[in-house]
Amino acid sequence: MRSRVSNMVPRRKFIGCWFSAKKKKKVNLEKLRAIVESHGAILKEIDFSKTMKAQEPFDAIIHKMTDRMIEAMSGNKRAEKNIKDVENYLENHPNTVVVDPLPSIRKLLDRHETYKLIKGTKLCLNGTLHIPTFAYITSRNEADILEQMRANSVEFPFVCKKSVAHGSASHKHNTRTSTSYGNQKFAEFSQYQDMNRQMSIIFNKEGLKDVDPPCVAQTFINHGALLYKIYVIADKYHVVQRPSLRDFSKDSLKDHKTIFFNSHDISSGDSSRSKLTTPDEEDVQIAPPLETSAIDAMTKELHNELHMTMYGVDIIASIETGKQYIIDVNVFPGYDGVPDFLDTLMNHVMKKLEPQTNGISARKQNGSAKTALIKPLMKTRSNNNDTNCHEEPPLKKSSRNGVISAKNKQAR
Structure with a gap:
């Protein structure tokens, strides 16, 4: 009888992860481990010297395998074997939650292909956002x-x-x-x-x-030496203003x-203004404010195209026309200036690991289905010292190192 009762006790969830040595420091792996454990789960680092099967189970996998994927695409046999092993494991374990799916990430490994994808989205075709000619x-x-x-x-x-x-x-x-x-x-x-x-x-x-x-x-595009970094995390996004290249006459x-x-020296979280990012006094022009309605549309549209949870989009606004341009899309960026992004990520992962009640498999929710993870977003603002969200009108000129957060509202 005791044995039957003990068998009914659910086991703890295992969250696999893989990051490069540099990304481990950026993510703060020990903090991630503590957050995972606070959810009653166990963080397990994936070891590419072993097979995935030898390390199972994996209820979820959080990763940034871009370097490994590019090495595999360049013909590195060991990297090819590693990535193929991960793909086979996920194919045989369709309920494993993956942040983010490898097929989605593969779309962003080549800039030219990424720009073509963005150019073909509805938000560019209808003029909501633009992409510089390339x-x-x-x-x-x-x-x-x-x-x-x-x-x-x-x-x-x-x-x-x-x-x-x-x-x-x-x-x-x-x-x-x-x-x-x-x-x-x-x-x-x-x-x-x-x-x-x-x-x-x-x-x-x-x-x-x-x-x-x-x-x-x-x-x-001349853009007032100001870059907007849009950091998407699950069903939220954050806008961080960063220095950028100055204008040229x-x-x-x-x-x-x-x-x-x-x-990275121009627009990273720890970069400061330099000669290349500081306009001449006579050339100072203020970039137009970011239109949050366009960002709402963008996050929804890109989810439909990519089915991703963790990505960043770099946007500039033309000082001449006011048009907003997407200039890059990044897989699992650094999230500098974004408070508690690991907590947001883990809350999202754990929610997806909850038992399904409506017949939709975890695999569908993880990216195979067309169902949007990112719902219409409410414009809110915070800074590094105040993480409480509150409603705000459309974004206006503010500190160039400010952080603007947005969280989802109920779908209409």
Whole structure:
């Protein structure tokens, strides 16, 4: 009798996780472990030297496997084996909650593909949001580059970004020739791991010699040196204002030398204003306020496209037209300036682990179904010292390091 009773006691949930060594520090793995344990669950780090089956059970998996996925796509056999093992495990365990599904993440590993996806969304097609014109560059030949620019309406100045959108290779300026890299977007990824992470701004034909294919050329939009980072966590989003590249006048384009920069030095949580992000006094222009109705629409639309829980979107607003542009989408970003994001994440995971009562499987809720995780969002504001949410009118000019939070309201 005792044995029958003991068998009815539900076991504790096991939450698997995998992050790179750098991401572990960023996430604060020990804090995540404590939060998981506070929910009565156990955090289990995934060990890629063993099979997933040897480490089971996994009731949920939280991860950022982008580096590993890119290595697999570049031909790294061990990484290929690791990712295939994870995919097989998830296929055989459809009720395991995954944050986030690998097929969804794979859509964001290449900037050109990401930009095409965004350009095709309803919010861009109907003019709610925009994306700067862009072109995929595969050649160092000036005539070829100019033709690609013309065909895709890319203008000077433009930002030159590596095709690999995540991991150590995504922000690098590579000095190798195009013949050694060829047209393989992920080739020789592991050989670039220790190089400086850089992008560039190219102002004129003279600067085309600095184009580093394969890359994406994205028209630069003057935006008042202000970047809005939209951090999505489950059914909430937060808007954090960050420094960004200063504006450039048309008169400066003709003779301006190429500028190389590290995007993490420009707009990361611990970056400060520099010469590159501080406008000249005579050129100071205030970026338009962010339209939260557009952000509400964006989070809903991107969920329909991506079925993801943890991602970030970088948005700028043109000082000339007021139009708002998406310039990047990031998998599981740093969430700098966002209070208690790990608590929000775990609350979401634990809710999805609750027994299903309406016949919808955990796998459907995790991304296979079209059901939106992100409901219409209420505009609210907070700062680092005040996490209480309260209703606010549309966002207005505020501190450039401010944090604006939004949480979901009941679906109509």
